[in-house]
Amino acid sequence: MTLKKLTALCLGAGLAMSAPVALAGDKMTGDMTHQTNMDHKAMGHGGMGHAMHAHGPIGVMGRHLLPKGKVMLGYRFGHMSMDGLRLGTSDLTADQAATTQPNRFAGMPGMPPTLRVIPDSMTTEMHMISAMYGLSDNVTVMAMVPYIEKDMTAITYQGPVGTTVLGTSKRHSEGLGDIRIGATMGLLTKGPHRLNATLGLSLPTGSITETGQMFTPMGMRPTRRLGYAMQLGSGTYDLRPALTYQASKGAISYGAQLRGTIRLGSNDEGYSLGDEIAATAWVSYRAAPWVSLSGRAEAARLGRIDGIDVNIGGASPGADPLSYGGDRVTLFAGADFSPQQGLLKGHKFGVELGVPVYQDLNGPMLKTDWMLGLAWRTSF
Template sequence: MKHVLSCAGALAALALPTLAHAHNVYADDHAPIGVMADHAHKQGEFMVSFRAMHMEMSGNQIGTDDVAADTIVTTVPNRFAGMPMQPPTLRIVPTEMRTDMYMLGMMYAPSDAVTLMVMGHYIEKEMDHLTYQGGMGTTVLGTFQTNPKALGDTKVAALFPLIGIPEAGAMRADELTLKAGISLPTGSTDETATVLTPMGMQPTVRVPYMMQAGTGTWDLEPALTYKARRGAIGFGAQAAASIRLDSNKWGYAFGDTYEATAWASYRPAQWISLSSRAKARTMGRIDGIDPNIMGPVQTANPDFQGGERVDLLAGVNLVGTHGALAGHRLGIELGLPIYQDLNGPQMAADWNLTVGWQKAF
């Protein structure tokens, strides 16, 4: 979290307004910072972006209901029961998780008809766990934390403006952009950590699926985005998907993901725009299993992955309007879940924050 706040402080000065002559850029030319691939560029334009995202999770749910750790370790069967050192029920429970993701992106338009995009990721994750003693009961043996850090998958895409790119500063504008994207399996899928077992041992094992930085699969990532502006009012919507095209080298694939989002914004001045957004997401269970991921913990079970979630988000876009700061953009967006139906037991999301900088040349 402190890294994301540091990014926000360092970038904020790039978007401060002044009374000097304003360039023809507006804060609501772009969607809220959490919406990717919302716009194309004119021929010859180049854009660099950097985003930092922080997400926190805590507690556990089965479906829409909260479930206590003591209940999980006394009632939820262990998928691996019967194998050596595997108890009949789950005996390790994740309690909190923090994720920091850093995304560096570049866009270039070789023509008005297409904009090319690439984005790389670096991901840090922390998960806190409770380990219960032995094969039954509710006596806590101790706690431990896993903390993998690695490069994530690389995204490449071509953006096609189906409705022409509006002129800069247009007070009435409509954009419709089609994204044809692929996720390349450049992220790590074999991260390890030292854990505390119910028998008090501390082996080094491969961390479960959600703690890995990459998917290991080639994924198709289409999206369609509509964005409009009527004077100081802006609005838009996007439908997007991540469709797994194969299984990875370990024999599994994450579930397909489908997202829909819609937003509205208000621009009180050229340099600032305020937004509100709703996002709905559904993700399937993992297909297959990694034979190296095993243990009496819910995160090792491919069936305890995915589900449905709805978030509400509030954001602000800032843009520099003169001199050396002209065109530098800063976006901030804070989100909270209002509905979660999880294939659990599974950790529930608490909140997320995205801070991003963008500059076109």
């Protein structure tokens, strides 16, 4: 199945649901009062409470519009676990990669003909603080500051050929990621239907010159620049546009989003990460006034790296810009909690777990195993 078809399925799953809702007419406007966590009439902002507090998955940004003068503060934690190699849609063992996959740098002094330093597993964790402000009832501005930690384990094979394992090594990087700023604007509100447009800008605040100790096939441990996946930022200004549709019927809300990442030129090290396009669709059910459950599907395509950092090299797939990128389809399940009383009243908590069901990687590269998101937010 091509990504084009998968993307259409993801968008269609959300958009196709708008037909029966539209047939329900004005009755849906009244039903929307069940989709808020606060009585917005008491706040003096009328129907804007729908945009501010409509329930949905925490993994979809750009759903919220705040009333003028309102502030929302939040914290998000993200974890992604990667394990095992994949080339295209087929898994690849470390031995296979070390004996059959060509080394991009073969022919250069000391470089073997095939890959000899093979990534085994990797985890990425992100802590992100965010702030949103209602510039008007129809425009919300935002800023997000991430702190990123990455850890990778790699297997080093002895010498230029063969399957004798010399040992393993660990690599680590952490620090400030790329800060994001942006604005979400309401394009259309008709009954329970809403359409928002988001335009974000990612600033090159994350490091792209992280270094670590390597373990070479000759048993040496020099300090070199880490591979592209271990860097903390893109090094470029990146546009992040998105178009988000959402609606609701009674206790059920649903929607779809198309988003992208567009790299604006090359960074100071001579390359740019691949552009990205993703489509997602979701449905959410409010099981009780204080909890909602959600299911979501996302199809994403990430392009290859354009250019090369001359300081990144070695007999590892992580040093080859052409090994990056590919297609992925992920299914998510989540929950959102809104305590109705006590000290936690007015605070919201969310969780979302994702598992890829399809990966077609340009590789050989590590495949994604699972991902987890946690979120807290409050508004005043």
